[in-house]
Amino acid sequence: MRTAAIAVLAVAGLLAPGGHTASARGLEDDDGGGPAAPAEYSYLQKTVPGQPLPRHAYDTAAAQAAALPQAPGSWQPIGPTNIGGRVVSLALDPRHADTVYAAAASGGVWRSADAGRTFPPAWPERGTQAMGALAAAPDGTLYAGTGEPNPGGGSITYEGTGIYRSTDQGRSWRAVGLRDSGAVGALDVDPRRPSRVLAAATGSLYNAGGDRGVYLSENAGGSWRRVLDVPNGFTGAVDVQRDPANPDRVYAVLWDHRREPDKRTYGGTGSGVYRSDDAGAHWHRLGGGLPTADSGRIGLGIARSEPGRLYALVGTTDGTFGGFLTSADGGDSWTRLPDNAALAGSQSSYSWWFGKVWVDPADARHVHAAGVALMTTKDGGATWTAEENAVHSDQHAMLWDPHTPGRVYLGNDGGVYRSDARGDGGWTKTTYEPWTQLYTVAASPQDTTRISGGAQDNGSLRSWGGDRFNEYLGGDGLQNLIDPTDKNRVYACSQYGNCSRSTDGGATLTEYTDSTTADRRNWLTPVQFDPVNPNVLYYGGNRLNRSTDGGATWQPISPDLTGGPGHDSYPYGTITTVAAARDGHTVWAGTDDGRVWVTRDLGAHWTQVLSGQPWVTRIAVDADDPATAYVSLSGYRSGSPQPHLLRTGDAGASWSDLSGNLPQAPVNDVVPLDRNTLCVATDQGVFVNGRGGWHRLGSGLPLVPVSDIAYDPGHHHLIAATFGRGFYSLHTS
Template sequence: MLRGRPTRTAQWAVIGAALVTAGLLAPGSPTAGAATAADGDVLRGPAAPAEYSYLQKKIPGEPLPRHAYESAASEAAELPRTPGRWKSLGPTNIGGRIVDLALDPQDADTVYAAAASGGLWRSTNAGRTFSPAWPAQQTQAMGAVATASDGTLYAGTGEPNPGGGSLTYEGTGVYRSTDDGKTWKSAGLRDSGTVGALRTDPRDPRRIFAAAAGSLYVPGGDRGVYLSENAGKSWRHVLDVPNEFTGAVDVQIDPAEPDRVYAVMWDRRREPDKRTYGGTGSGVFRSDDGGSTWRRLGGGLPASGPDTGRIGLGVAASEPGRLYALVGDAKGGFAGFFTSADAGDSWTRLPDDSKLAQSQGGFSWWFGKVWVDPDDARHVHAAGVALMTSKDGGASWTGESQAVHVDQHAMVWDPRRPSRVYLGNDGGVYRSEADGDRGWTKATSMPWTQLYSVATTPQDTGRISGGAQDNGSLRSWGGAGFNEYLGGDGLQNLINPADRDNVYACYQYGNCARSTDGGNAMTYFTQATTSDRRNWFTPLQFDPVNPRVMYYGGNRLNRSTDGGVTWQPISPDLTGGPSRDNYPYGTLTTVAAARDGRTVWAGTDDGRVWVTRDLGATWTKVLEGQPWVTRVVVDPKDPETAYVALSGYRSGEAQPHLLRTTDAGASWTDLSGNLPQAPVNDVVLAGGGRLYAATDQGVFTHNGSRGWRRLGGGMPLVPVDDLDYDARNHRLVAATFGRGFYEFRTP
């Protein structure tokens, strides 16, 4: 039993132990449970970022198509809106993944933060609070932000970090603002897919470099390094790529010699059954003539080859020619830390430090960043699960795993505030007044949390909980603002509709716990269930009549009659078995029980839907060959009427995303209609036959012959992963993947 809110180290220790119990991690394997500042051990193995969202969003046998999200967003924009507005419910104090930071050139207290799937934000009080600096109906997927000396602000859309447990969405190019983010204009590179970095020339604000990383899923497009000399009105492709999946993930202008420019290239590709995060195109390049010509740097760096992974590059301002390179391998491992004293002509590999190596966690492709103190070339920070720090030029390292949230992605020093530095990671934005060595202060207002789920209770409209990407299971009670009451990646959350203190929360691969005191003390019950495989997001549901009856789906369906204390399997394996890779796949993804006490529906990640009419004594397969089944919902008045929501982006012809049966699956009707061609992540059946569908392009409603309409205004263009309908209080609460919780008042 976990009592109170344990430290992050203790949380990960419990996660590692539970993964061993669940058969997902071998005893003795290095796990997240060893993550401490002292020994530097970090999250790895099956507990590392998995493939849940990628597998969910693609059609089996097909890649994720280019521009599919953008096309669906355009379709959504054409639909009429219903009256009413969504209201943001937070959290504001939790945050989420920040991929880049930039400072205002005129105001030392103004900082811009690019959220992975939450848009661009502006703080005018040194990173304490943030307000939107990006259009609500533009793509919210961000990759880079930069400011020019004249105050012009640039944003590169599309996250360059390859997807782990969460999907990283592509963008629509580069944009420019001349009024602090109030309005924006397109600045080209629309087919860049993802943007790794933007850098402006300190001598000429109209001169800007862009590192175009390209699509993770399909070849081609705008890739490599581009240079604009007219503030983004036109671009010149100055560094091409050798391979169709090579992209530029970083570009840096040498502060001591602005005509010297460095670029980091990286091969990265995600396919249905594998990921390739390295290759012969990966490496560091240098231009000595302002970007006109380039050469690959060798002289001791790993040679071009299939095993070269993502590289983080740090450039010293106080010692001209001093460089650092953190090199990963194609499998996500650590391949060495290097330094150069001659601008990259020759390199020395420094002695391996176990703490630095372990900080990469087995997924070095998630980080790839090195930052050098502008006043001290021997003071270096490196991105990892923990923030790693060296005071002797990389000879030795310490880890800041307890001072800040895990998974580091961005850092910037303020040149007008001695020793002030900002940090961006999976927990949001932090500020240090001690060069990043200590004294970190977290921002207090960051409304960009990535949520997988939401749970409400009709007993108390102020109680909301939900699972957050890399921020645990969150609750709105028990402390100031939202607080984490179970660690890991927060996934399924439930609140007993008859007892608001009886709550449930899960983290990855179905490791779930229950509580009778609102989450202060949690008791794990996963080991009491019977399954060979469990999905990253394992379904856990109440019976609609008696909440002490519960259902839990691995590859078999389990049932409890005592509130989750004990469990019994009531089905055989309802899937087609595991996939060819190493991830738990071939699992249940959704469970729905009817009010008759006998009928239960279940859907799987391999496109099957099953129904039992006798509590599991017999099962009938009523659908197969579909994309990932995200949700099955049963009509409360008729156990034979059910709705099936399907995921998957498809290029070419349209595909069903919402089906209905009124005869227990003997026949099906496609209800997709004019819905955008995008995954439907959840569906809610409300009174009067009204349907609500949560999609990657927001929430839509359908009532009779009028077709689908967008539900209200006020919600940004952000994926909605989950809906909870509170009929008693006439409200719908949405979990968005990038902008927190939203509430809509229903008829």
């Protein structure tokens, strides 16, 4: 490494001055603080401390990725096809019975021609996969608004690239504006004039300004003008709905929402309900009992069978239940209905994740509300019941099919469901919906059909022991492992390091979290095998734990390797990655507050070799040299020159930057394929180094974040866990 390069890295804070050292004995641990809320994890991982997420960071990096040369290879989707994931919007094709479209939060658009049983793709693989809203015009034209309007929830909210239009059922799409909308919460097409479209531009969650409010196009998206402005820089329109009994009457919901490095503000004075009586040309804010001061997100439902009847589900600024109201005069006056414990509980502490109300077109008293459970009232909100077992949790979209009386489609964190009983039970789940959001992947060299991984809100999944795939540990699925010498010895974790082990492939599980020693654990707590002896495992809380008996018992082998909770805007203060060398006594560890440590004597002494970095996502150790390691870093940069990939060949005494022409985006994993070839997983796909720099690896991989990679060198087989499109595999030779 050249001296000048060393100086640059030192100035950037890449080298720990003097190589800070610590002994595992005689140091006290910092006990402060608990884990951050689930919605914090990915945001903090993918931002630099003290900096907001830059405007257009994701699609700017995607353009950089698209410009790179492509290395040979072909990615193939390998499931899950039966799990699904976060569905944020649904639309019906008005010209074709049993045809419904679904938008996945980070998985594109899908079209079913068999009443929701199967969903083939209806969106380009190389387009943004971040979706917000769908709407179909009476002539069959389909509109898609990109960018997810729901903020956070164990995953980052990816911004979109505006509104798109398809005139051939999703086979091809054309960009039609509002490029700077950040996210689109809803779309509405005038039933009398199919070219007249209203869009609720939600705006960026991270940056003020841009396209915000309600926009109107008179020419099918050819041009737009804002018809409802917003009062604040972080106010956006999250919903727009037309009164089915009076097409000239339109309602919109505005919402203040902002995510900063050290806090989130999901409510404010700009939040409220607005009405237009001239098809969107002019608007006024509704009061009469609705909140007019600070409010959280508001969900609005309009009754078709009783003109003037409205419902509003009001959230508070802290995310709890704020009330359920009804109006009989089109919103001029409102009555707050008696609070209901079941409805209030359904909002948990994150009412901003839901904000939807759906009214049965045939019965104004039959209403569904979004929550953790699907909530139903048959008496206009006086009493409520929860659909807790028949459908997955966290509801986001619902629509009634006018072609088939009683048929209802539902979209939630588990995919798409259909009921032919007006949504009162009788739910059947879609059988083919290949858009799962995955955090991790594990594979077995003994049996290449055995794949496991952790999924957002869909637990730890496996390809054996039942359906391909099936959930064998609940919660948000995070770290998964398969013993390379015994395919039936598996390990799985849910959020914050709640981990279990199994000797029968996951049929029975034994929890081992309480056997580990930690004051704090990350949302995705790292658990890793020793590369030589899989009976030896490592578990990272804020201290590193080691097991020599397959995870039955654990002993701490480090002090607290972090700066503690709250350090530099990080609320965790935890280990995020562990990598043991093949020599049996060298172990590397990285943290969420940008530190890298190494021990050369199995934990008796530790040396801090990097500090001041963004979140350390992964460390990989050279198979032949324990002093050679690769470190991948996360964070979208706000004009910062800090690298995303580093290498050391001298146990951390010096570092070189390998980022080169990689897209300026988080690197989530680094895997050495051989001594000369590295493979990295990023928010813009998978890349491999080669002549002239980095290349996109293979064809056929959608433009979707890749969270994790498993590599089986014996079979030359790569498996990628994507956050939105399931698992993909590629053979390297």
